[in-house]
Amino acid sequence: MPLMRSWVSSANSAETPFPLNNLPYGVFSVGGDEPRCGVAIGEMILDMAAVEEAGLITLDEVPCFELPFWNEVMDLGPEVWARLRARLTDLLAEGAAETEQVAPHLVPQTEAQLHMPFLVSEFTDFYAGKHHATNVGTMFRGAENALPPNWLHIPIGYNGRASSVVVSGTAIRRPWGQIKGADHALPRFAPSERFDIELELGAIVGVPSQGPISVAQADANIFGYVLLNDWSARDIQAWEYQPLGPFQSKATATSISPWIVAAAALEPFRCAAPHREVALLPHLQDDGPMHYDIPLSVTLNSETIAQTNARELYYSAAQQLAHHTTSGCPMRVGDLLGSGTISGPERGNRGSLLELSWGGKEPLALANGETRSFIEDGDTLGLHGAAQGDGFQIGFGDCMGTVLPALEDPYKGQTHG
Amino acid sequence: MPLMRSWVSSANSAETPFPLNNLPYGVFSVGGDEPRCGVAIGEMILDMAAVEEAGLITLDEVPCFELPFWNEVMDLGPEVWARLRARLTDLLAEGAAETEQVAPHLVPQTEAQLHMPFLVSEFTDFYAGKHHATNVGTMFRGAENALPPNWLHIPIGYNGRASSVVVSGTAIRRPWGQIKGADHALPRFAPSERFDIELELGAIVGVPSQGPISVAQADANIFGYVLLNDWSARDIQAWEYQPLGPFQSKATATSISPWIVAAAALEPFRCAAPHREVALLPHLQDDGPMHYDIPLSVTLNSETIAQTNARELYYSAAQQLAHHTTSGCPMRVGDLLGSGTISGPERGNRGSLLELSWGGKEPLALANGETRSFIEDGDTLGLHGAAQGDGFQIGFGDCMGTVLPALEDPYKGQTHG
Known part of the structure; x- marks a missing residue:
């Protein structure tokens, strides 16, 4: 076209x-x-x-x-x-x-x-990027146990917090939270020191459903897509996530790009799923190209620090949505599904600072001579994406956020005992 | 009074x-x-x-x-x-x-x-019952590792699915899901065989907030309480929950009792928190009695199978809500916080079939000669609760649900490849 x-x-x-x-x-x-x-x-x-x-x-x-x-x-x-x-x-x-x-x-x-282009009914965040899951798993559990046993069989995900979804340009306040250092016997309450981004694609449900729907039906129920930055406090996450998953570490904010790109506009950019190492059960099999070829990038204070592509996802949004309905979970118009971080195979393709700096062990060298393991106060992070047509682009508009310093006293002026 | x-x-x-x-x-x-x-x-x-x-x-x-x-x-x-x-x-x-x-x-x-007495903005489910967490942890990870390391320091919780909250009396369809038996190499897609209840207290947020609030402020922001049954598919949960927590196992339905009991009506029944084995950090300390003395029970087909009390919770709803806000998570009017299963110290005090039948190893003997490890099709489960005053009660109204057989073919009539 x-x-x-x-x-x-x-x-x-x-x-x-x-x-x-x-x-x-x-x-x-x-x-x-x-x-x-x-x-x-x-x-x-x-x-x-x-x-x-x-x-x-x-x-x-x-x-x-x-x-x-x-x-x-x-x-x-x-x-x-x-x-x-x-x-x-x-x-x-x-x-x-x-x-x-x-x-x-x-x-x-x-x-x-x-x-904000729509009212977010509920927000679900998946973990559908294999490079990301492998990288994070390797850091947290070692290379042998990198991918959880369920990972190749279902697009695992967790419910996020719809109230925290904000439009690009909204300033993001560094969160406080309960954190326990590896060398400490007890946790402390402090501002996050490992505040991070996650480069994701967000899918917006446009047709309600109740009861299990097929991948093909799920694909047809998606209204459009946005870029999505799932701001993540890694130190809060590491302490809280066992066994119930991420909670406050992901609840400060999730930024989305301001324009909903209609699924119809992305039709020419459909592409096949990556190689399946293990066959999926029939209800999760896609019967056509349901991934998208969309080059994506991350900027930190205007410098590009990562480049990847939405086609790196192992599970499509349609598969995520289909899985979401298996239990009979009612889906509503305005539900937002984050893909999970989209990383590629090389270091320069990683969609989070956690991966780019390998947990802080290999700080990222910036062009201005600075280094970054995680976000510093005042940093502006941007997600960018545009499918590349023949002489034209299908762009998303940037998804930007500047990180403000943590509150000095989060309980200032409140009733205390 | x-x-x-x-x-x-x-x-x-x-x-x-x-x-x-x-x-x-x-x-x-x-x-x-x-x-x-x-x-x-x-x-x-x-x-x-x-x-x-x-x-x-x-x-x-x-x-x-x-x-x-x-x-x-x-x-x-x-x-x-x-x-x-x-x-x-x-x-x-x-x-x-x-x-x-x-x-x-x-x-x-x-x-x-x-x-339904209110529009559920978002639903969060905590895990604030120590007997329950200890029982489940013992079954899943052994007695030495029963309580997760964070458990005594924060009321851990996960975001649930607001769209699945229904009022007492709504029939509950047994869910399908991806399940992997311990003896099987690969998962299968099948109806849940370990479908369960969770006896909980639900707190309803009546005052919005953005940014960390104290426990005292959180207590003042709660409008009222309901009984809450967090229907849980244990076999789906066991396969999906690592590392992101419960998702489809909890998304079929959550039933609530039909009457919101105002926090004001429960004032005479406030009681102190249980003994703290480890001191809480200051931002989570309660400065007054913020638990409630409410006798609770579970019935299966009208037979009482468990009796416990809301005061068994280790963390109050106020502490749960305070923790929920630490990251800056915006809370809205109509947010529903489930307490987590409320069990007591003895077998007859357990608020889930998982605990009552010890994972199916010790089936529950019913008065009619039948036994139960988990819910069978056609079973009606009920939660009941009433604070006991001097010649009066503050009752919640029952929280009932009958389980219907799973769909025969969940994809009947849908588009497939």
């Missing part, structure tokens, strides 16, 4: 993340206006609330775009999603009939503030 | 779970009517939507009781909660001035259907 040309000229560049082929969904505001739904096109945002009010797009009897989230549209189901994309393409394509009616509703991205 | 007498005569019995001292909050409907908020009093339910419409109770400028959940009331904060209880007590006390205006809004409980 080549670049689809738009009358919005900035959308026709090979460098824009948002050509007509993409049309990602976000929520924006300008000045003190109420946040509302928008679609990115080149350097502009199409104001969907205005376009709907003008009668240029009608999805339902009630307004779908004036609320500051895309859940209302997701609720309408896959046929309406397809109709929306077709209509947006009609309105924005080169030679469109309604150019003059649409043009007044374009807002420059530089003037807009971006908000 | 003695029994507070009401002009609703059935509320003056020493046997009613719902005397004037209690006033628990639920959601009910009669016939095909819309569900709405109600308060239990003796054998009746006070229709709060009707009472509000009649001008007998006004909490806010907008109606608070016509929506089928109590989140609107929780949102108004502790001062309004206290005002509500005071006004309800005025209206329902013996000798009340407005008896004639209130009486028409009483509905017999026998005519009402009960619904």
